Amino acid sequence: MASSKLAIRGGSPVREKAFSIRNTMGKKEKEAAMAVLEKGDISLFFGSPGPFFLGGPQVIKFEDAWKKKYNYSHCISVNSWTTGLMTAVGAVGVEPGDEVICAPYSMSATATSILFYGGIPVFADIDPVTFNIDPKSIEKKISPRTKAIMLVHLFGHPAAMDEIMAIAKKHNLKVIEDAAHAPAVKYKGKYVGAIGDVGGFSFNYHKHIHTGEGGLIVTQDPEVAQRCQLIRNHGENLIESMNISDISNCIGSNYRLTEIQAAIGLVQMELIEGYIAHRNKLAKYASNKISQIPGLTPPTIQEGCEHAFYVYAMKYEENILGVPRKKFVEAVMKELPPAQIWEQTPFVEAYIRPLYLNPIYQKKIAIGKKGFPFSMNPSVNYEYHKGLCPVVERMWEKELFHCPLIREAVNESDVDDVVNALEKVVENIDELRG
Ligand SMILES: *Cc1c(COP(=O)(O)O)cnc(C)c1O
Numbered sequence: 001m002a003s004s005k006l007a008i009r010g011g012s013p014v015r016e017k018a019f020s021i022r023n024t025m026g027k028k029e030k031e032a033a034m035a036v037l038e039k040g041d042i043s044l045f046f047g048s049p050g051p052f053f054l055g056g057p058q059v060i061k062f063e064d065a066w067k068k069k070y071n072y073s074h075c076i077s078v079n080s081w082t083t084g085l086m087t088a089v090g091a092v093g094v095e096p097g098d099e100v101i102c103a104p105y106s107m108s109a110t111a112t113s114i115l116f117y118g119g120i121p122v123f124a125d126i127d128p129v130t131f132n133i134d135p136k137s138i139e140k141k142i143s144p145r146t147k148a149i150m151l152v153h154l155f156g157h158p159a160a161m162d163e164i165m166a167i168a169k170k171h172n173l174k175v176i177e178d179a180a181h182a183p184a185v186k187y188k189g190k191y192v193g194a195i196g197d198v199g200g201f202s203f204n205y206h207k208h209i210h211t212g213e214g215g216l217i218v219t220q221d222p223e224v225a226q227r228c229q230l231i232r233n234h235g236e237n238l239i240e241s242m243n244i245s246d247i248s249n250c251i252g253s254n255y256r257l258t259e260i261q262a263a264i265g266l267v268q269m270e271l272i273e274g275y276i277a278h279r280n281k282l283a284k285y286a287s288n289k290i291s292q293i294p295g296l297t298p299p300t301i302q303e304g305c306e307h308a309f310y311v312y313a314m315k316y317e318e319n320i321l322g323v324p325r326k327k328f329v330e331a332v333m334k335e336l337p338p339a340q341i342w343e344q345t346p347f348v349e350a351y352i353r354p355l356y357l358n359p360i361y362q363k364k365i366a367i368g369k370k371g372f373p374f375s376m377n378p379s380v381n382y383e384y385h386k387g388l389c390p391v392v393e394r395m396w397e398k399e400l401f402h403c404p405l406i407r408e409a410v411n412e413s414d415v416d417d418v419v420n421a422l423e424k425v426v427e428n429i430d431e432l433r434g
Contacts, residue, residue, distance in 0.1 A: 019344050083255040098147035100119045121355070122371050126391050155312075156310040161192070201230060211261035278408060
């Protein structure tokens with residue numbers, strides 16, 4: 001180590017050379033996209049009965065490839081996972097006034113997708129070890145109006161599916177899995193995404209693989225699959241030709257993936273396992289060292305689970321180190337080169353603010369100005385106050401910090417620098433006190 005004086009106090013940093021950024025688009029992706037362009041059929045979707053209601057050949061091939069590779073009975077591609085989540089919520093039959101028990105530590109769309117069908121997100125707390133929705137908290141939030149559970153496999157670690165499915169069975173609830181961080185991840189031998197009624201993945205730029213924008217809904221249930229197809233593509237026009245008896249939530253939108261994106265996705269999907277293996281190797285390497293550093297706790301992988309390491313999340317203990325997390329993360333960041341983009345950032349404080357602290361819940365103004373959908377059950381006062389879920393708030397305010405850097409573009413020697421920066425700041429923590 002060049003200097004024991006912390007960089008934030010004028011010492012020399014652990015590393016100055018910028019970390020590499022991944023470019024996941026290769027020759028094969030370009031060829032696949034060009035082949036579609038040359039043919040000219042950039043999208044063949046048609047929003048009425050006929051052969052192209054389900055899209056063109058690349059879209060069908062992409063969906064079939066996921067079915068085959070990951071044993072999903074049905075896959076429905078969409079133009080984003082945000083629209084995929086909305087589709088899933090509609091397809092399981094969420095109606096205005098239905099409550100959906102939801103994870104508060106996730107990307108905003110996990111919960112907002114519920115609001116678009118008039119459903120009301122009811123937030124359960126998280127487990128402090130996996131950061132996923134806590135089944136014990138779910139049980140406490142069940143009411144006669146509960147229709148579904150919306151969970152996320154946060155950072156790529158599966159939620160407690162056995163416990164959650166048992167609760168769902170007991171109370172006759174649907175289960176939706178936001179698996180945006182966890183493609184190709186198994187929970188007790190089964191791929192996540194379709195262990196519940198429906199779930200799926202995101203293909204935006206930041207996710208393991210991407211198609212620019214895009215998403216994929218997965219399910220083992222043929223009826224849910226059909227309803228997803230209707231919502232994706234103007235289902236209202238298909239009601240008669242397909243003899244749909246329950247026409248609720250069949251109004252469709254245009255959530256269609258293009259042929260170019262599907263062609264790129266077909267190439268990209270071959271990369272997922274390699275990326276996950278690389279991230280697991282680096283994560284294990286980092287965790288072996290970080291577990292020796294007082295005050296820091298590396299992520300765990302629970303028995304029967306795999307981890308996709310969308311990000312590598314750690315815990316910080318102020319009680320042991322004697323300075324707040326903010327000061328610590330600032331000091332560590334000064335030891336490492338500045339980042340241009342999120343993927344190149346060694347450390348980020350917390351993850352997101354717990355979703356219920358967003359103004360749409362605080363003010364209960366989501367769809368229109370009159371309080372819909374919260375106003376659907378006038379006898380219930382929906383709670384979104386600070387303090388509602390103490391564990392998630394503790395993670396957000398004090399304990400959790402994450403490393404988006406542990407990805408394809410870095411290697412073990414880069415991880416050494418990151419760990420050295422943590423070690424250096426911990427060893428010299430006295431310089432940050434007072
Ligand atoms: C990225 C993400 C989404 C949304 O996916 P998009 O494809 O960007 O619409 C939803 N949930 C989680 C947990 C995500 O990380």
